[in-house]
Amino acid sequence: MDHRLNDSLQELPPLMWSRPDQPAIERPGLAAPEGKLRLSANESPYSPIPAVLERMQLACTRVNRYPDITGSALRASLADRLGVGAEQIVIGSGSSELIHALVAAFGADGAEIIVPYPSFPMYTASASLTDAQVVRVPVAADGAVDLQAMADGITDATRLIFICNPNNPTGGFHSADALSEFLAQIPPRVCVALDEAYWELTDAFVNGAPDSMGLVRQYPNVIVLRTFSKFYGLAGVRMGYAVTCCASVAERLGAARMGAMPNVIALEAASACLDHFDAYMERAREAARERSRVTTAARALGYDIYPTQTNFYCFPFAPGPQPFLEAGLLVRGGDSIQFPGHVRVSFGTPEDNDRVLAVLRAHAPLQAQPAL
Numbered sequence: 524m525d526h527r528l529n530d531s532l533q534e535l536p537p538l539m540w541s542r543p544d545q546p547a548i549e550r551p552g553l554a555a556p557e558g559k560l561r562l563s564a565n566e567s568p569y570s571p572i573p574a575v576l577e578r579m580q581l582a583c584t585r586v587n588r589y590p591d592i593t594g595s596a597l598r599a600s601l602a603d604r605l606g607v608g609a610e611q612i613v614i615g616s617g618s619s620e621l622i623h624a625l626v627a628a629f630g631a632d633g634a635e636i637i638v639p640y641p642s643f644p645m646y647t648a649s650a651s652l653t654d655a656q657v658v659r660v661p662v663a664a665d666g667a668v669d670l671q672a673m674a675d676g677i678t679d680a681t682r683l684i685f686i687c688n689p690n691n692p693t694g695g696f697h698s699a700d701a702l703s704e705f706l707a708q709i710p711p712r713v714c715v716a717l718d719e720a721y722w723e724l725t726d727a728f729v730n731g732a733p734d735s736m737g738l739v740r741q742y743p744n745v746i747v748l749r750t751f752s753k754f755y756g757l758a759g760v761r762m763g764y765a766v767t768c769c770a771s772v773a774e775r776l777g778a779a780r781m782g783a784m785p786n787v788i789a790l791e792a793a794s795a796c797l798d799h800f801d802a803y804m805e806r807a808r809e810a811a812r813e814r815s816r817v818t819t820a821a822r823a824l825g826y827d828i829y830p831t832q833t834n835f836y837c838f839p840f841a842p843g844p845q846p847f848l849e850a851g852l853l854v855r856g857g858d859s860i861q862f863p864g865h866v867r868v869s870f871g872t873p874e875d876n877d878r879v880l881a882v883l884r885a886h887a888p889l890q891a892q893p894a895l
């Protein structure tokens with residue numbers, strides 16, 4: 524039957540294409556093996572707050588009905604929170620689905636799509652199902668997207684640029700001001716997708732710095748992608764959204780979803796999170812403090828941790844994920860994060876993070892040096 528499949532399906536990375544012969548550590552989409560703690564998928568370690576769980580339970584009683592496919596109630600709440608019009612927002616089953624829709628919308632006839640590298644593998648995976656050419660631009664030394672190099676990579680064929688900000692797997696981040704300078708150089712015919720899956724976990728967000736909604740207002744070629752998977756911890760129910768400049772772009776992007784529908788429980792869960800925003804904000808502040816504690820401790824052990832504004836951290840680690848696995852911890856490394864020689868570890872609860880630090884202590888680069 525293989526000969527009937529689109530060839531590029533065979534080349535998709537393991538995230539999309541879970542093969543039983545792949546070691547469990549490379550299959551982030553599957554449940555962690557018995558007794559292992561999963562710090563490999565940048566998930567929240569916490570369940571939804573009780574008030575959100577209650578609303579989800581109520582939604583369960585309505586699953587005999589089809590959902591509101593445009594998610595109008597959720598879009599109205601989002602519009603309110605973001606200071607944009609509801610007609611500018613498109614929802615999707617996680618922002619992954621919207622990435623796929625964007626690539627499907629732009630990736631025809633040999634169009635070039637510029638992506639950072641290493642970065643989120645979904646951009647390349649989605650593009651591999653289209654006629655588009657992917658142009659990879661290495662990230663800057665600090666692990667943030669190299670904005671100037673991305674701008675320099677534009678040709679007549681470029682139709683879409685993904686800016687992963689903060690970047691996964693490195694964690695580096697650019698402010699709205701830096702992005703504005705970059706966007707000023709981009710021809711209006713090139714769509715710029717700002718993938719902000721981790722925005723609400725950045726210090727900038729926690730401290731109330733300007734977000735990218737001003738950029739959407741100023742530059743009609745910008746589309747911002749966000750998700751309920753990370754900050755709101757709803758990875759398992761699947762809800763993400765795109766903010767576009769106007770209703771006509773939103774309608775086109777919505778059409779590129781090809782009739783995919785959100786589910787009733789996900790719509791209700793996301794709305795409930797927005798209604799209880801303050802509780803999640805408190806979690807974000809706590810996560811930022813914990814990030815600082817753990818990265819400070821790891822750096823003190825001699826690890827070269829990339830500056831991170833996310834719920835994960837990344838560093839060179841020659842032994843790879845194996846020593847973590849032996850300690851019962853799943854982390855990502857090497858090709859699965861497009862970054863050979865490095866590992867990416869999600870932050871968990873303070874206890875989870877201490878288990879990681881224990882592994883790091885056992886392999887610490889500074890250990891070999893004589894005590895002072």
Ligand SMILES: *Cc1c(COP(=O)(O)O)cnc(C)c1O
Pocket residue numbers: 565616617618619620643687690691718720749750751752753758761762763
């Ligand atoms: C997690 C993640 C997403 C989206 O995840 P969904 O669960 O599909 O919303 C998008 N981009 C990046 C960079 C991510 O890390």
